[in-house]
Amino acid sequence: MKFLLNDKLIDDNTLPSDFTALRYLREKRGLTGTKEGCASGDCGACTLLVGALDGGELKYSTFNSCITPVQSLAGKHVVSVEYLSEFGGEASGELHPAQQAMVEHHGSQCGFCTPGIVLSLAGLYENSQSSDKAIDRESVCDAISGNLCRCTGYRPIIEAGLDMVRTAEDTQFVELMSQNDSIKSQLSALKETGGFESQGHVSYFQPTTLAELLEAKTAHADAVMIAGGTDLMLENTQRFHDFGTLIDVSHVAELKQIQDNGNTLTLGASVTYSELEYFSKTRYPHIYNVLSRIASRQIRNRGTIGGNVANASPIADLPPLLLAFDADIQLVKTDGNKRVVNINDFYQGYKMTLLAKDELIESFTIDLIKLDAFHRFYKVSKRMEDDISSVMLAVRFELSDDKISDVRFAFGGMAATPIRAITAEQSLVGTSINDEQALTQAIENLRRELTPLSDMRASSRYRLDMACNLIKKAWLELNGQAIVTFSGHALSESVLSLGHEIVGHKGATHA
Template structure:
C-alpha cells in the first residue's frame, strides 16, 4: 500500500485487510484530530478528505474513516485535519469556523471542518459560488449535539470571504516580524501532490490480503487465487460487520476500481449503470438528465456515504429499507449477473428478491450492471421518501411511481414500495385499478387507494407503525396522481430553505 498522507509518502505492508483508516490515523500515526463517534458512518466525527486524480485533475471528496479500509485508499491523497494548518495559517474553513463561533465542545469540529474544506477546495477550483444548499449538502453527514447548525452554516457561507481577505494580504507587505504565511494555495492545485499521485497510479495496488483489480481479467484472477475472499465495493454496510459485530475479514477483493463495473452511459435503448458506480457519480450524471432521480439520490444517506456507497451494493445487500430497489422496480430494470468464470445471465429486478436478505445471487456471482429502458425513463415518474430527518436517515416509506400515458389513458402503471415489507414490493392491485383509465379519473384513483389498503399489510417497527405506513403510502399515490394531472405539489426535498422559514416558521405550510 502506497499513498500520500497529508504531505508524507506512506508505504505500509503489514495492515490487516479490514484495518480502518480511523484506526490507522489514531493508532499508527498519532493523528488524533480524527475522532470516533459512532463507528458506523452516521455522525461524521471521523470525516477524512481524500484526493484522487480524475482526467488529470485533482479532486477531493469526503468519507467516513471509521468504515473505510485503509488499504482502499492506496494511490490517494489522504488529508486529516492536522494538514489544513500545515503552514501555520488556518485554512479558510477553519478560520470561518472561528469567526462564526461554530464550535463548542469541539468533538465534532474536525469532521465539520474537513467537510467544509472539501467544499471549499472543489468549489474554489471550479470557480462556482457557495450557497446554503451546497453547504448543507457538504455537512449532511456531520452531526453536532451542542453548537447548533446555524453558526456552522454561516461559517461555510463565509469561507470565500476569509479566502479573499487572505489573498489580499499577499499583495500587501507582511507585518514586520510576522511569521504567518497566508493560506492561498489550494490542495487541488498542488502540483507536487499531483506529480506524486501520477507516480503512484503506475504502481500495483494489490497487497497479500487486499486486492484491487482494475479490469475483469484481473478480477477473475483474484477470485480464482482467493476463493474464500470477501468482495467489497464501497463497504459502507459490509464494514459494519467489523466495527459493530467485531467480525474479522481475511482477504478482501475490492471491485470498486474494475473499469467494466464503472460504466455509466446512455445506449441506443437503455441507460446502463455499472454496479460499482457510486451514489455521488450517479447523482452528478442525473442532475440535468433525470432530475427526479437526482432528487432522490440527494436524500440517500449523507455526502460521505454517497461518495463511497455503490449502486450494486445497495441492491445486492437486499435490505428492505434500501431506496434504489423500488426505483429500479418501477422501471422494470434488468440486472446483469457476472459469474466468477466470466459468464453472465440477466435477471429482472422483479424476480431478484426471494425473501428477507435473500436474492437470486449465487455464491459465485456478483452484480455487474443494471439496464433501465430509455422509453420508461422518458415517462412520468416520481420518487418520494418519507423519513424523520431530511438526510442521513432511513425511509419509513419509499414510493417509486411510473405512469405510461397514451391519448389521456394510463396504459402502464408502476407503484413500487420500500420500507414496507421484507423485500421491495409492488401494489399490483392498485396498479390494475388505474391501468386503462383516464389520467384524470379520480374515481379510479380512489379505487386504486382502496385496493392498496386491501393488499398491503406493512410492517411496524421503531420507525413507523403499520397504520402510519399504509396511510402514507395511500397519500403518496394521490400526490403522484395530482402531479401527473398538473397540480403543483411542492415537495420539501432539498436544503435551500429561506431564512424566513428558519427564523419564523412562516411558509412552512407550503411544504409537504
C-alpha cells in the same frame, strides 16, 4: 499499499484487510484530531478528505474513516485535519479558510465534531476554488450533511462555510491542495507503480479490470466482495466481525461505466450515488433529487448502486426506483458467463436474492422509453440526512391518449423485500388519467394488498396510510396539480415542483 498521508508517502503491507482508516490514523500515526463518534458512518466526526486524480485534475471527496478500510485508499491523497494549517502556511501560522471562518463565526463549542466539519468545509472550498464554482447555502448544507453537531447549532457553521472565500481573501490565503503540483506528481507516480492495486497485502485485492476481478474471485472463493463498504463494514465496527480476504470492486473499469446508447441507460454496479447524482442532475431531475435523500455526502461518495441492491435490505432506497423502471440486472460468473435477470425476479426473500455464490452484479439496464414516462419518487423519514425510510415509493405512469397504459408502484420499507403493489397498479391500467373512482379503487386494493411491518420507525398503520396518500399525491401530480414539497435541496421553485415527501429530515440506508 501506498498512499499519500498529508505530506508523507505511506508504504505499509502489514495491515489486516478490514483495518479502518480511522484506526490507522489514531493508532498507527498518532493523528488524533480525527474522532470516533458512532463507528457507523452516521455522525461525521471521523470525516477524512481524500484526493484522487481524475483526468489530470485533483479532486477531493469526504469519506467516513470509521467504515473505510485504509487499504481502499491506496493511490490517494488522504488529508487529516492536522494538515490544513500546515499546508496553508506553517511559517506564518495561517489557518485554512475553513478553520479561520469557523473561528470567526464561533462555529464550535465542545469541538468533538469540529474536525470533521472543518474537513467537509475544506473539501468544498478546495473543489469550488479549483473549478471556479460559487459557494452558496445549498452547497454548504450539502457538504456538512453528514456532520452532526449536538451543541453549537448549524447557523454559525453555515455562516462560516459561506464566508470562507472572504476569509481567504482577507488572510491572503492562496494555496490550494487541488492545484499543488507536488501532490499531483506523487499521485501520478503511485498510479504508475501500482499504488491503486494494493498488491502487497495478500488479504486485500483491488482489481482494476473485470478480468482481474474474476480471477481474484476464482482464486479466493471465500473472499468477501466490498464496494463502498458503507453497510458491510458495520459488521466489523458494530459486531466486531473480522473479515478475511476482501476483494474491492470499486476501481473495476467495467463496473464504473454510465452509458446512454440512445435506447437504454446502463449503470455499472460500482457507480457511486454521488456519480449517479452528478450524471442525473440535468438529465433526470427526479432521480437527482431522490439521491439527495440517500444518507449523507460522505456515504454517497462511497456507497454504490450494486451494493445497495445486492445487500438486499428491505429498506434500501434504490431497488424501488429500479423496480419502477423494470431494470434488467446483468450478472457475471467467475468463468465469464453472463446472464440477465429482471429486478422483479431478483429478490427471493429477506436478504435473499438470485445471486449465486460465484456471481457478481456487473450492471443495470433501463429502457430510456420508461425513463421518459411520468415518474416520481417519495421518501418519508424522520430526518433529511442519514435516515432510513419509513416508506419509500417509486412511481411510474405510462400514458396513451389520456389513458393510463401502464403503472408501477414500487415500495421500500414496507416488507421483507422491496415490493410492487401489483393489484393497485392493475386498478389504474386502462383508466382515464383523471378517473377519481379508479384512484379510489386502487387505494382500496392497496390497503387489502399490503400488510406493512411495524418497527421503531413507524407502525404498520402509519406506513399503510402514508403509502395510500403517496399514491394519491403521485396521481394528483400526474394530473398537473402543483404540490409543494421539500426535496432536501435549497427551497427554489424548480426544486419545489419536483415532488418529494418529508417528515422531519433527510437520509437513507447505506450500501
